[in-house]
Amino acid sequence: MRAWHRLHPRLTHRTAWTSQHGPLPIIEGTVILLAVDRLPSGATAKPVWLWWSQATATTVEVDLLWQAFLHRFDIEHTFRMLKQTLGWTSPKLRDPHAADRWTWLVLAAYTQLRLARGAVADLRRPWERPTPPERLTPARVRRGFRHLRTKAGNPSAAPKPSRPGPGRPPGLPNRQPAARHDVHIVTAATSTKPKGDTKKTKTSNNPRPRRTG
Incomplete structure (x- = not known):
């Protein structure tokens, strides 16, 4: 396990930074490289890269971070x-x-x-x-x-028999529509990319891959 301090990711004008105009801020943090010697299944272990927004993480904090990362499987x-x-x-x-x-x-x-x-x-x-x-x-x-x-014992009493309600009569529209909440989605109207010809041309140098066999 190794760690590098005061490194920052490359931010783009997407997700949380969609409405940000001008140059994006530099957020420094700590990059952690977690290397596994072997896996219980015998598969080839790949290195895991972690990033934390604390620029000067101590050795104890780095050990706590990668252990907390492993617990994410239980949470998921x-x-x-x-x-x-x-x-x-x-x-x-x-x-x-x-x-x-x-x-x-x-x-x-x-x-x-x-x-x-x-x-x-x-x-x-x-x-x-x-x-x-x-x-x-x-x-x-x-x-x-x-x-x-x-x-097991049941401390509650037996349920009383009942009938379902009549509901809304047929043909009567719903006069209490559900509230609509605006969800920001990056579309062609809200995208900051320059408009242009996005049509892809098919050339002989880059043919479409096909499945063989």
Whole structure:
């Protein structure tokens, strides 16, 4: 592992710097080179380059940075499960407060899966390896959670039978349209690139690659 101080990236007039006119600022930081000797799978390890906005990072901070970078895999897999398995982004909510409440409900369900790790059976797939209870992932705990729910006590009362509401009558338009929020997207109208002929010409020197075999 090596580190270089007071280096800055090359900024462009895109993303956060779209509305910036004139020369862009110079943001100095620390570049970290993380080299791995070997991988558990036996694949060829590629070097990893990291950049931090602190220009004079100490040795302790550099060690903390690359260790925190490795934890990003756990964070990304957690967000992936919240979206794909627990349906975090499935409902189309219009109110930010409703989105916050739904987020807390999803986090409560995720916490229950974590707490039930040692109380459910491992219903693994034929291609999955056996895992001790303290190492079960929330997705594997979710498979046996339905069996645990029938054995656990229910402190709430039985739900009362009810009928769904009538809803909006047919043919009546919605008089409460959803609020529209402006999202900045770089398009041809907002781009700072000079306008010109962007049509690509096909020449014999640079033919289009084709799949063979």
